[in-house]
Amino acid sequence: MQDMNWEVFLAPYGQVVEELKVKLKGMRAQFQYESRHSPIEFITGRVKPTSSILEKAKRRNIGRNHIEEEMQDIAGVRVVCQFVDDIYTVIDMLKSRNDFVIVEEKDYISQKKESGYRSYHIIVKYPVETIHGEKNILAEIQIRTLAMNFWATNEHSLNYKYAGQIPDKIKSRLKRAAEAAFKLDEEMSQIRGEVQEAHLIFQH
Numbered sequence: 001m002q003d004m005n006w007e008v009f010l011a012p013y014g015q016v017v018e019e020l021k022v023k024l025k026g027m028r029a030q031f032q033y034e035s036r037h038s039p040i041e042f043i044t045g046r047v048k049p050t051s052s053i054l055e056k057a058k059r060r061n062i063g064r065n066h067i068e069e070e071m072q073d074i075a076g077v078r079v080v081c082q083f084v085d086d087i088y089t090v091i092d093m094l095k096s097r098n099d100f101v102i103v104e105e106k107d108y109i110s111q112k113k114e115s116g117y118r119s120y121h122i123i124v125k126y127p128v129e130t131i132h133g134e135k136n137i138l139a140e141i142q143i144r145t146l147a148m149n150f151w152a153t154n155e156h157s158l159n160y161k162y163a164g165q166i167p168d169k170i171k172s173r174l175k176r177a178a179e180a181a182f183k184l185d186e187e188m189s190q191i192r193g194e195v196q197e198a199h200l201i202f203q204h
């Protein structure tokens with residue numbers, strides 16, 4: 001793995017991240033043009049750094065020739081939504097598209113992870129045009145609310161700080177914080193309903 005040309009290997013992944021970002025931003029813009037609430041608040045994307053690819057390949061015992069098929073998150077895009085319902089709107093929109101194929105779905109919203117992590121992951125096979133022809137690239141799309149994103153960002157920092165060994169006391173605090181974040185999402189969904197109801201009354 002030492003002698004491989006990472007720049008060449010990762011180029012199509014960068015292309016996919018950029019293309020997905022453009023397309024998702026296009027979806028957001030269309031809602032804005034129509035003065036409708038956009039289910040997408042913001043979008044971020046990244047190509048997994050080489051050091052992280054190597055670390056994960058080692059941890060998962062993935063050989064050089066299997067990285068492409070077995071590492072699903074080299075290309076990663078994150079869609080952050082205001083409300084939980086928006087996540088499902090985004091999922092439906094992604095499912096109705098014809099420019100990529102969904103190969104796997106991971107619902108960590110109804111089935112949160114042991115850490116307290118919540119998010120909806122969609123793994124897609126995205127065809128990218130290269131000068132050598134079409135290449136199918138796996139990409140991971142993470143869809144989550146602002147509250148879920150806030151939690152995951154902080155938990156990620158702590159994991160980094162403690163090199164994956166977060167002390168039990170902090171771990172249980174994080175689990176409680178995850179529940180608080182979920183409660184916040186639920187409360188906000190209810191307020192949203194109220195606001196839209198008020199809007200309807202006002203229009204009549």
Ligand code: GTP
Pocket residue numbers: 056073106113115116117121151152153155156
């Ligand atoms: P890795 O966790 O990346 O080794 O892959 P996996 O095959 O186990 O997939 P999984 O669906 O568990 O996680 C994919 C990605 O979701 C991770 O790379 C993170 O970005 C995110 N994720 C999963 N679990 C957690 C978690 O407990 N905390 C945070 N902050 N992010 C998580």
Ligand code: MG
Pocket residue numbers: none
């Ligand atoms: Mg994992």
